[in-house]
Amino acid sequence: MKNIFKGSLRGFICEDCLESISDVEILLYHPYRKETVAANANLKETFRFVSKEEVKQREQLLITRKKTDENGNFEIELDERFVVGDYDIDFVCGTVPFKFPKPKRDEIIQFHLTSISMQSELEKQEKDQNYRWRYTIAHKWWCYIRGHFFDAWTICGHLMNCETNTPIANAEVIAMDADLLTDDTLGTATTDSHGHFRIDYSSADFKKTFLSPWFNIETDPSFLSFKSGPDVYFKAELGGTKLVKETKVNARKNVGYCLCVTLCSEVKVTDPGVSFPSAWAGIGSQFTASYGLGPNAFDAEGFAGLGKHVLHKTIRMTGQAALRSPLGNPIEYRFRVSEVTALNNTPPLDKDNFNIIVGKTDNSLFVPSTVSKLSRKVPVFYLDDIFVDSAQSDFDPEGWFDVNHAIERTLIANGLTLADLDLYNVIEEDTLISINTAELTNAPNVPDLFSAGQPIPAANDILIEKFAIRFEIREVIDKAANSFGIIGGDGKTLNSIVMNNNPIYRKLAIKELEESTLCSPIKGTINAKYTLYHPYLASGSLHLNNNSYTINRYISDGVIDSALLKRIKDNSPLNAPPNNNLTRCTYTLKLASSTRKHNGDVDDSDGSPALEQLFFYDENQP
Template identity: 70%
Template sequence: MNTIFKGSLRGYVCEDCREFISNVDVLLYLPYKETRLPDSPANAKDAFHVVTKEEAEQRKGLLIDKKTTDINGDFEFEINERYLNSDFDIDFVCGSVPPKHPKPKREELVQFHITTLAMKSELEKQAQDQNSRWNYTIAHKWWCYIRGHFFDAWVICGHLMNCKTNKPIANATVTAMDADFLTDDTLGAATTDANGHFRIDYSAADFKKTFLSPWINVETDPNFLSFESGPDVYFKAELAGTKLIDETKADARKNVGYCLCVNLCSEIAVTRPEETFPSAWSGIGNAFSSSYGTGIHDFDVNGFAGSGKNVLFSTIRLTGQAALKSASGYPIEYRFRVSHTTDLNTAASLPEANFTKTVGVTPGLFVKSTVSKLSRIVPAPLLNEIFVESDQSDFDPEGWFDVNHAIERTLISVGLTPADLALYNVIEEDTLISLDTTTLTTEPNVPNIFNAGQIVPDANKIDMEKIAIRFEIREVINKASNDFGVIGGDGKTLNSIVINNNPIYKKLAIKELEDSTLCSPITGIIHLKYTLYHPYLSTCSLTIKKNSDTDETYINDGVIDNPVLVDQRTNASSEINNPPTMARCTYIVRLYSSTRKHNGDYGDSDGSWPEEQLFFYNG
C-alpha cells in the first residue's frame, strides 16, 4: 500500500518576501551515503548545493520518482511501503523562476540538492493532520543566487511606511531608478498593498541601457573608475500626485545584488480621517526648517535661511502637518500670526502681544494653496483624487483655519457629502498655509536715476527688513461656548526672518556706443560700463558672444567675478578686448546676476533675464 507524501517548495527573496517555486521538477532519491563523491564534504547529503553532472550521473540509479510543482509550489509523491523506514534525498531541477523568467541563461537545466529527509516521521505528521505539508524554503542567499546567476532575474522587495507613525502607506506608486554616468535607467514600478509592501522585478537589460540600446548595453556606473556590475538604486514614490519619496542619485544604494530588500519612509502623513498624529509647523517650503540651528536647512541667529544665507520673498508655504482631530477626538484649528518686532533666533520666543497681523484676517497675507488631498481607498471611475484648496471662508474672524471645513466644503463642491470622507485616505499636503510676504515689505526700490557705471549711494540703498512668525493650534471642544484645548505644537515661533521683495538694480552700456550712437560700428578697445546692486546680491557674470558662435565667453575683469558677498558690482571702464582681439562681426554682451532671495521652493527668477547690449565691431 502506498502512502502520500505532500510537500511545498518556496524561496526567500527577503526575510518577509517569499515566493512559491512553481513549475520545477522535484526529484526523490534513495540516499547516496555509499556513493558520495570522494571530494564531497561529510555532510553533503544534508547541505543545499548545486548537483554536478558527475554526482547526478552517479545517483541516477537511485531515483525513485519525479513530480512537477504546481502554481503554489506544491507537489505530492506516492511512497511505496517498502521505503517507509528509509531516508530520502530531495532535489529539484530549476527550469524557471517567478514571475516571468521561463528560460535559464544556460542551455542545460540546473539541479540542486535540497536536503535528506527522514520520511517515516514526516508521514506520521501528515497522517495525523490531513492538511499538514512538508514545507521547505530555500535560504535568501541561495535563492537570490539561483534567480540572478542562472536566470538574470533581479528583484526589489520593500515596504513604504510613514516615518513618524510607522504605519504602512497603501496604493502608492514606487519607482526604482538606477543611477548611471550617462542617463539614469528606470528599473520598474509597483503599487504598494495594504501593508505598504511592494515588489519590482527587472533584469540586467533594464540597467545596462545606453543611447545605443538595444544593440549595445552596458552598466555605465556613475563611479565608472570603480566599475561594478550591479545597479545603483534609488527610489521615487507618489500617491495621488503627491511626492512621498524623492531620492536622487546621491541617495543611491551602490552596486546592489540580485535581491534588494528596502524599507522606505515618508514624512508625508497618509492617514484615515479618524486617525490622529502630532501636529506641528516644521518648515518653509521644501528647502528650510522653521527653527534656528546649524543645519543646512535651518535659520541662523539673525534670520537668514539655510546654508546659502537666503532671504525670503514672494509667497511662502508654511509647511508641516496637522491632524483633522486631536487625540481626544475634537476638531483641530490653527493659525499663523506675524510680528514686525523681531529678536535673535537664540532668544526666548517673542511675547504673543507683538503678533499684530494674522493670516486670513490682515488683508493681502493669505494666498490660496492645496492644503490636503483625498485619495480614494478603493478606486472608482471618478473622483479618485480630490485636491483640497484653502479658501477665505475656512477662516473665522480671528484667523483660525478650519481644515475640516475645507475638506467638507470641497466634498460638497464635487457632488459628494461629508459622510463620503470615510471612502478616502487623507494626504497631508505639507502646506499648512501660504503667506504673501510682499504685503509685509515696505522698503522702496532703488530709483531709476543711476546710469551704467555709477555707484548706487548709501542714501538710495535698501535697508534690511525682518518679520517674526508664530504658529498656534488648538482643539475645538465647544466653539459656541469658547471652550478650546491647547495641544502640542502651539506657540511655535521663529523670532527673526529676513524678507526682501526688491528687484536687482542693473544697468549695462558700452562707452564707445554712448560716445556715438547705438547703431554706429565701433573699433579699438571696447569698454563696458555696468552697475549691479541688491542688498543680497549673489552671483554675477559678464559674457560676450559673436553672432556666428553658439557659445558665450565669460569676461572676468576683476570686479564682476568678485567672490565676496558684497551688495554692489560697479565698473565704469571694463575692457573686453585688450586682449583678446576681436574680428569684424556683430556681438552681444550679457550681464547676468542673481540674489539670495528664495521662497523655500525656488530662488528668485529676477536674474534669469540678463541685461543685453548689441554692437557691431568693424575690426
C-alpha cells in the first residue's frame, strides 16, 4: 500500500481574497530541532524565513521535494520509514501568481511552514479520501513575500450597491494612482457575479514620470513626504454608466503591497426580477425632493437650494422604482401637479388638489427621457447595452407610467423578446419622469415696449408662480379588476415649488450716440443707459474695454451692483473722474446678467451672451 501525503498551499491577500500558490517547491525535512511543535500550535507563529546558513545546515535532513500544481496542490509518496514521526515542511518561492519575474537577488527564498505528525495526517486521509492537509499563509506574510521579493502589488475588492449591499457584476473597475504630475492607471478588472475584482500591478505602474521609462519615481501629491506606495482611487462603469467616480481627493494614501477595498455605487443595478424600495428622491442631480435646511433642499416658500433657485424648462423627477413588487407584480407610478400650494413645512396637501397629471394625452407636460438601461450579464458585443427611453405609449389614460412596458417595447424594437430580459441586468438611470415646466407657467413676458433707461411699470411686473407636485406609486395586482397594492413612498409631496420661464428684460444704449448717430465719433463724458429686470435676477454687470484692453474695467454706479430686481438708469457715466482716461479708440460696453433659474442639473444660461454696444471715442474731434 502506497503512503501518499496530500497537501495544499495557499496565501491570503485579504480576508476574502485567497489564492493558490502554484509552481513552488514543497520541501519535507527530518526535524531540524529536537523539540516538536504541539499539535494545537498556531501555524501563523511557526512560519518564518529560512536563512542561507540554516538551509546549508539542514541539507542532510532533506527527505524529498515536490512542486505544487496550478491549484497549489502537491502529493508526496513516502517510504514506510517516514510514516511515523514528526517532520518539517518548508517551501521555496520561485514565483508568485501571476508569474511575476523571479527576484533579481541571487538567493533562494525559503520559508518554514510548520511541523506535522505524518502518521496523524495519513490516518486522516485514510478515513476521508477527500481530505488534504492545507496550509494558508497569513496575509501579512504573503503580501510581504509577493511585494518585497517579486514587486507584485495587488488590489482585491468588491463593488456593491450602497443601499442594498448586493453585488454588481460585469462592471469595469479602474484603479488610479494620484500623482503630482500625471495620474497613473494601475490596472483594470471586470467584476464577477459576486462583485469581486482583482487588479495586479508592479511599482513600475505607479512610478511613471514624463521621462519614463528612463526615469521612474513615485511623485507624492502632498509634496511634504515621500512614501513608496501609490495613492489609490477608483472609477467604475457598466455599459457606459458611471458607477464610481472617485477623484484624487478620495485617494487612499501610500497603500501597501495588498489593498483590500469595498466600493459602493448609488446606481441601482439589479436582476429584472429583484425588488427594491421605490422613491421619488430629487429634482435633477442638484435638489432633493424635500423641505429642510440642507444645501440641496427646498425652503418653506418653494425655492430650491442655498441659491434660492426657481425651476424652469425641463426638469427630471429623479429617484428609483423597481420593475416588480416583492410578490412579483408589476409596479406603476405617476406624478400629479396642483396649482393650489402651501408652505413646505406644513402637512402635505390633500390629494384631491392635484388635478393635473403628467403623461395624460390632454397635456404636453411629459418629455421623453432615458429611464433605464439594460446591460448584458454576459457581453456578446451585440446589443450589450440598450437604453430604455420613456414614450407616451407607456402611460395609461390616467397617467400611470409602466416601465415594464417601456422595456418590452424597447426589446421588441431591437429585435428581441420579453424572454430575453433575463439575459440583462437593469441599470436604474435615476430619471423617473421628465416634466416640461413651460406647460405650467403662464406669466406674460415684459412687453418689448421700453427703451434702455426707461422704467418698467409695476403693471408689467412678472408675478410669482408656484406649483405642488405629488408622487404616486402602486403595485398592479389585477388591473382589469381594479386591484392594486400599496407601495412605500406613495404620496410623497412637495407643497410648493417656484417656477419661472420668463426671459430677462434687458436693454443697453450709449446716450451720446442716441443724440447723434450710431456711427458718429463721440467725446466728453460718455453715459450708458440700461434697463435690466427679472423677478429672480441673480447678477448684473457693466463692463467697458477698448480694442487694446488698456482700458478694461467694470462700471460701478450704485444701481447695477445693488440687489434690486429692476436695475434701471438713463445716465451712468463711463469716464467720470477718476476714470476720465479714455483715449482715441473703439470701445465695447457689455451688459451681463443672470437669473436664479435652474432645471435641477445646470444653472440658467439666460443673459448669455452679454448685450454689447460699440462706440468710437475721439476727444479731438471738432
